[in-house]
Amino acid sequence: MxxxxxxxxxxxxxxxxxxxxxxxxxxxxxxxxxxxxxxxxxxxxxxxxxxxxxxxxxxxxxxxxxxxxxxxxxxxxxxxxxxxxxxxxxxxxxxxxxxxxxxxxxxxxxxxxxxxxxxxxxxxxxxxxxxxxDNNKAGELCAKAMIDKVGQTGKVAIMSYVPGAGSEIGRVGGFRKYLAAHSKLQIVGPFYSQSQMATALNQTTDVLSANPDLKGIFGANEPTAIGMGRALAQSGKAGKVVAIGFDGNQDLQGFVRDGTIQGIAVQSxxxxxxxxxxxxxxxxDHKPVAKVVDTGVVMVDKQNIDTPEAKNVLY
Known part of the structure; x- marks a missing residue:
């Protein structure tokens, strides 16, 4: 048998x-x-x-x-x-x-x-x-950028997207673990936008209002980060609260250029x-392929946004 x-x-x-x-x-x-x-x-x-x-x-x-x-x-x-x-x-x-x-x-x-x-x-x-x-590493990269900007103490909000999505688990998990290991920053949230920009805007507006002492905020994907940026601009908090976003479309590039968002982690x-x-x-075709391929991420800020490395991933 x-x-x-x-x-x-x-x-x-x-x-x-x-x-x-x-x-x-x-x-x-x-x-x-x-x-x-x-x-x-x-x-x-x-x-x-x-x-x-x-x-x-x-x-x-x-x-x-x-x-x-x-x-x-x-x-x-x-x-x-x-x-x-x-x-x-x-x-x-x-x-x-x-x-x-x-x-x-x-x-x-x-x-x-x-x-x-x-x-x-x-x-x-x-x-x-x-x-x-590698979403875990990307989340860590965002957390490091946050600590570099806001320091070791204070409150940081996480604006996330769809709970349970594989990328969300790695990205937000990596962000939280890095903050816990390398700072005493207090986390507010996460809040889930369901990847809806308008929802992220409203959620961010509420978070900013409820936490006037907020030092930093993280928008974990494209529509969420755009909503976050618009809320910061509309509330007059742009440049006063450190913002780190994810992904790199034209809206987010504009926020980096005008200082609303201090950095964006951009996937290819x-x-x-x-x-x-x-x-x-x-x-x-029966050709060998790797089981896992890391397609990379680049942290883009006002200093490097016009470099070839950044232009290769921005869209």
């Missing part, structure tokens, strides 16, 4: 690889947390550029109207599996909810490459590679899209 089990497992593995090989060409489905964000649109730009070298493939790009609409993203993955796509590049909005859908792709011998956010350990066997910022979202497509095609 053991021999039969081993033979069956080997046959299943061979079938998976054979299916990948036969799938050379066809649709690549890129599914992200939301289509309504400059960050994810920059991922799309990178993916589109990579498709120029992916001969025989076409690409579809989609995401829910909001990052909090996890059920919609699950449906998108399941629909891609039902269409028998050649492969999926996925930014999972929840570490647990997407696992069953990714498992369905695995069972259908459809390779999956994850970008931006990790899924739970229960799903590790169902994807081939994970490309992302373009590279996530570009390398995501490259990696997926390599999987289909």
């Amino acid at each position: 053991k021999k039969l089990s081993i033979l069956a497992a080997a046959a299943t593995l061979c079938a998976a690889f054979t299916t990948y090989a036969q799938a050379a060409g066809g649709e690549i489905a890129v599914i992200v947390k939301t289509a309504n964000s400059n960050y994810w649109q920059n991922v799309q730009k990178g993916a589109t550029a990579a498709m120029a070298n992916a001969k025989g493939y076409t690409m579809t790009f989609q995401g829910p109207a909001a990052e909090s609409d996890i059920a919609a993203e699950v449906n998108m993955v399941e629909n891609a599996v039902n269409r028998h796509v050649a492969g999926i590049v996925l930014a999972p909005s929840d570490p647990d909810a997407l696992v069953p859908a990714i498992k369905k792709a695995w069972e259908a011998h459809i390779p999956v490459v994850l970008i931006d956010s990790m899924i739970s350990d229960a799903g590790k066997q169902y994807y081939q590679s994970f490309l992302s910022t 979202s373009y590279q996530m899209g570009y390398k995501g497509i490259q990696t997926l095609v390599n999987v289909i």
Whole structure:
């Protein structure tokens, strides 16, 4: 019986690889947390550029109207599996909810490459590679920048986005742990905007009002950091409360230039899209790929915003 089990497992593995090989060409489905964000649109730009070298493939790009609409993203993955796509590049909005859908792709011998956010350990066997910022290190980088600006004591607020998202867990976790290890700063929050700029603006306004002695504030993703910056400007606290943000669209660049935000940790979202497509095609072509790829992060402030290093990641 053991021999039969081993033979069956080997046959299943061979079938998976054979299916990948036969799938050379066809649709690549890129599914992200939301289509309504400059960050994810920059991922799309990178993916589109990579498709120029992916001969025989076409690409579809989609995401829910909001990052909090996890059920919609699950449906998108399941629909891609039902269409028998050649492969999926996925930014999972929840570490647990997407696992069953990714498992369905695995069972259908459809390779999956994850970008931006990790899924739970229960799903590790169902994807081939994970490309992302090291969010824990990025959170630490933001915390170090905060301590450098505000000192060792006082109150710092955390404006976060979707609780439980893989990137959020690493990013905010890294920020909090670094502050606890290297300062006596008191944390206010975190507050969750659900990645809605207007919600972040209102939440930040309330936090600033309730904490007139606040020394610093951290906006943990693009829409949250924009809302944070607008609240600081509208309340007259711009430049008076140290602000560290995340991501690097035109709004956030403007806040750095005018001093509303003192620094932004910028991911290479373009590279996530570009390398995501490259990696997926390599999987289909039986070329070796790393299980985990760090796509990097750059801390951008007023001093380095015009340098080549910063321009390579800003969007």
